[in-house]
Amino acid sequence: MRASEWLTIAYFAYLSIIALLRPAMAWRWRALIAAASVIALLFVPFALPPGPSRERLRDWLPAGYLLAGYWLSGLYFTAFETRFSSTSRVRS
Numbered sequence: 001m002r003a004s005e006w007l008t009i010a011y012f013a014y015l016s017i018i019a020l021l022r023p024a025m026a027w028r029w030r031a032l033i034a035a036a037s038v039i040a041l042l043f044v045p046f047a048l049p050p051g052p053s054r055e056r057l058r059d060w061l062p063a064g065y066l067l068a069g070y071w072l073s074g075l076y077f078t079a080f081e082t083r084f085s086s087t088s089r090v091r092s
Contacts, residue, residue, distance in 0.1 A: 001045065002045075004061075004062040005041060008069065009041055009042065012035075012038045012041070013038055015069075015072055015076070016031045016034040016038070018076070030072070030075050033072060034072060037072070045058055
């Protein structure tokens with residue numbers, strides 16, 4: 001497996017663990033989406049027949065992994081944290 005595939009697996013596994021361990025994460029389906037992504041990622045390189053088209057697809061798959069990881073991490077947003085906002089405090 002390529003380095004990009006290992007990094008993606010690690011990232012999706014990390015998101016799965018966060019969703020399962022944090023009590024504020026009420027929607028456990030986030031963990032299921034991340035776990036399904038990891039499983040799909042493990043089988044994509046091996047499901048395709050060997051050849052140049054397989055290698056080209058594997059070259060472009062990291063772009064899809066990036067978008068999926070970005071979308072999935074956006075689902076973890078629950079509320080804006082006002083105590084870290086520079087606009088929440090007015091200094092004179």
